[in-house]
Amino acid sequence: MSELIEHLKNDIRIRESLNACIHCGTCTAICPAASFYDYDPRELTAQVHEIISRQDEDKLKELLSGDYIWYCGECMSCKTRCPKDNVPGVIIEALRSLSQDSGLFAESEKGRQQLMIKRSIGEWILNYGYCVVGDHLNLDLFPEQGPNWQWVLDNIELVFEKQGAHFMKEGSGAMRKVPQQDLDELYEIFKVTGGLKRFETIEKFSETKAQQMGMEFDETHDCEYFKHVYTHNSKK
Amino acid sequence: MNFVCNTDMTERLKKKVLIIGAGIAGLEAAVQLMNLNYDVEVIEKENFYGGHVKQWFKTFPDFQDTKPLIDLIAGKPDNLNIHFGSVPGFAEEQNGIFHVITDKNLHIHADAVLISTGFELFDAHRKEEYGYGIFNHVITNADLESFFQNGFPETGKLSLRFGFIHCVGSRDAKAGNLYCSKVCCATAVKQAIEVRQHFPDSEVYCFYMDMRMFGKQYEELFQQAQEKYGIHFVRARLSEVNQNFDQSLLIKVEDTLTSKPMKMSLDYIVLMSGMEPSVSSQSIATLFGIALDNEGFIKVSKPFIAENITEKKGLFVAGTATGPKTITETLNDARSAALAVHQYLNSK
Amino acid sequence: MELTGKQKIWEKYQKEIPSDSYYYARSCIRQNFWPGSENTFIKILREELGKDIKDEAHHTTCTGIAYHSDVVPLETTMTVVARQFSLMSESGYEHFVPSCITSFGLYTEILETWHEHPEIEQTIRNFLKESTGRTFEKPKFLIHPSDVIYSLRYEILKKARYRLINIETGRPLQCVEHIGCHYAKMFPDAGVGGAEFPHVLAGMVEAWGGEVIDYPERRSCCGFGFRQYLVQANRGYSIANTKRKFESMEPYKPDLIVTNCPGCPYFLDRWQYVISEMEGKIYGGDGYGIPALTYEELAGLVLGYNPWELGLQMHQVSVEPLLRKMGFLYDPADKYVVGNQIIQDRPDHPDVLKVL
Secondary structure, eight states: OOHHHHHHHHSSHHHHHHHOOOOOOOOHOOOOOHHSOEEEEEEEEHHHHHHHHTTTTHHHHHHHTGGGGGGOOOHHHHHHHOOOOHHHHHHHHHHHHHHTTTTTTGGGHHHHHHHHHIIIIIHHHHSSSSSGGGGSTTTTOGGGGGHHHHHHHHHHHHHHHHOOOTTOOOOOOOOOOOHHHHHHHHHHHHHHHHHHHHHHHHHHHHHHHHHHTHHHHHHSSSSSHHHHHHHHSOOO | OEEEEEEEOOOOOOOOEEOOSSSSSHHHHHHHHTTOOOOOEEESSSSSSHHHHOOSSSTTTTOHHHOOOOOOOOGGGGEEEEEEEEOOOEEETTTTEEEETTTOOOOOOOOOOEOOOOEEEEEEEGGGGGGGTTTEEEEEHHHHHHHHHHHHOSSOOOEEEEEEEEEEESSSSTTOOOOOOOHHHHHHHHHHHHHHHHOTOOOEEEEEEEOOOTTTTHHHHHHHHHHHHHHHEEEEEEEEEEEEETTTTEEEEEETTTEEEEEEEEEEEEEEEEEEEEEEHHHHHHHTTTOOOTTTOOOOSBTTTTTTOOTTTTTEEEEGGOOOOEEEEHHHHHHHHHHHHHHHHOOO | HHHHHHHHHHHHOOOOOOOOOEEOOOOHHHHOOOOOOOOOOHHHHIIOOOEEEESSSSSOOHHHHHHHHHHHHHHHHHHHHHHHHHHHHHTTOOEESSSSSSHHHHHHHHHHHHOOHHHHHHHHHHHHHHHOOOOOOOEEOOOHHHHHHTTTTHHHHHEEEEEOOOHHHTBBOEEEEEEHHHHSSSSSSTTTTTTOOOOHHHHHHHHHTTTOOOOTTTTTOOOOOTHHSSSSHHHHHHHHHHHHHHHHHGGGSSSOOOOESSSSHHHHHHHHHHHHHHHHOOOOOGOOOOOOEEHHHHHHTTTTHHHHHTTTTGOOOHHHHHHHHHHOOOOOOGGEEEEEOOOOOOOOOSSSOOOO
């Protein structure tokens, strides 16, 4: 059996969330992604079933290299409804993990976007101990935050103090500066459990892809490739 | 201790059979066993005989009235010895004689016992996302039969849109029942046609998983439903029910044959509740010390060849107490059980 | 709509909520966007109700957002969660209270997975030990802060200075309650009232005098979608989902929206602004929009706290019109006064959405 298929089958998320499917469509009926994208969690489940039962590695590679697995919003509304205890949202998690660890994510427009997430959320976790950090959430990356948020950012220390928060200060409280020893522990955890490895894999395959696409690539948010994956949507 | 003993223990000319449950299975078996010259006594928890069929309006596929059918099965009701409003409270077997005491303190000594305690409909409240008991006009198949029998509530609308939802409480791990209840598809087609007959301006949709039209004339009925009555069949399972601002019902389904998620407004939603093992069956199994199967129905001795025999000698079972059945199957099963009882008593 | 049917469901899904000794794990998004809410939770528990709640400095993100954006592997997330539990035990607590709903869902899912697959739990124990030298105990109770406020809603009512009533009309405020997807959709038993008709926020609204609105898209996701929002190219998904909810709730004329998830109030707040700019459409409030509050902000208003300490100035949709409806006495200028300092800056006004 191929390594990729083996890996997928052994993922606890596939073991738990992929059972027989009667194609009832209760998942697709309430799926937000199915409403707005050309995506159908029922069909995705069927595809994964077929791949595993026929051990079709080519089909798996095709799936992992395409956009289809990147539409789900992981809201888990499907889990509540499925009469066979399947969870398409969790199957997606397993597929996305495999797509990144195998490098195939870089072959699809939506998959390539993972670089942006790694360089924002991912790096902020290791640098700050939080998934999101106030002044990084600027209106360049997220213009929809509105003028009120700009005012908050411009006056962040005082606005936070008014609410009893301690923006980047020592001690406890909202948005405190997480002590270095704890950041060190986080780092070690990422190292030991494969978190760092995934970050490196995302970077590595993104860089190769940038070269293939003839785009500038560096480690900042300002390089051509980063801006491209962040904003490019071919299906307007 | 005061008790009423119905049998003279010293002198019995006929062997006695106790039947628990006077639905159509119990009635049919009673009549067959009486014809074979046994003394038959029946206990029934309700104050009427005929069970669920009595509460149904018409049968499928032929739209027979149920009342004459039950009369046909029961024969001359005065001949039947039925104790209404009674359930067994105590049961014990010794030397081939069953001693049963009802909750009304009636003592019965029987040479054989036949359990025909039937089924219960899945309680549709349990599918919370369907809003039964919360949104108006979400009803079950049983509620609809009751409307046909007793009249529909006023809706103030001339043309109504009905949605029939198949597989409610069946084929559903979350509802706790993996099995198919067999008869709901045919019932839905029957009821859909009846709605179209009752409300000529109505629009009727059936939301199905599979169309289980296995019996004689069922497939033809399905065809008629589409061709003559214009009933729409959508291969979709109901995911969620909400209420619109105008009080109509909004459903979310995916038409799986075209891969399209959709929302639809309906005036009435009819939930096809499936058959579940009845609480009576389960408590009687406990009382007599016999096992239930994986789905909670009474366990039979051997599939195919001994489906009316339980693990206990002299204790028999008939009808939907062992699993979902049509009327035809129930009656056949009851006759088969009567024969099994007869063979047993003959060899005693 | 029949109330008795709903009540049957609420009786079925009553979860045990411990009454004291909470270990609080803060939320990434809430600390950034709604820090006042988190502080209000602590304040209500400590100062109003005399409860013991631990807010220590060493805990971090649970990595939930990163996990659901798929950049962090499952084992990493599980080990970070294990570290959080280790900190809880270290502090001497057994009742884990994560501020974020995605966290709550994640912790619940992880505990369930470990329960069904002890070998995975052991692997994570080994990982944690190897990377940090730590061991951990699983919490005796995992509850969400909205569960805690729910269980204390009548205690809060006793100290209420305001009710959720429109003082001009005398009628209860019409409230939309929005439950975060990861609260009960995955494990309905983990939520008060289950997944279909959750009671955790409805109970608060009703206890404090308001009326809950049901509307067709009530159970729909707000549309965060993690990567569907974070990446600009995907953002249409997010706004489309939220817009669908607004369109659905509009006929019922809500006075406010209350939520128990970090991201949801953010989206329900900001997308109103964006939709107003893009389409000129505002969903109510006479051009001011519908305020989307956290449950702590709602509780704080009922208790009469200073709205600027609650953090209402963090909202793009102005909350002042709601305060007026409630007859709430407040000082508008105090928004800009911090101790003995004054914020001179004023936020720009959007082009379409009216703000105060």
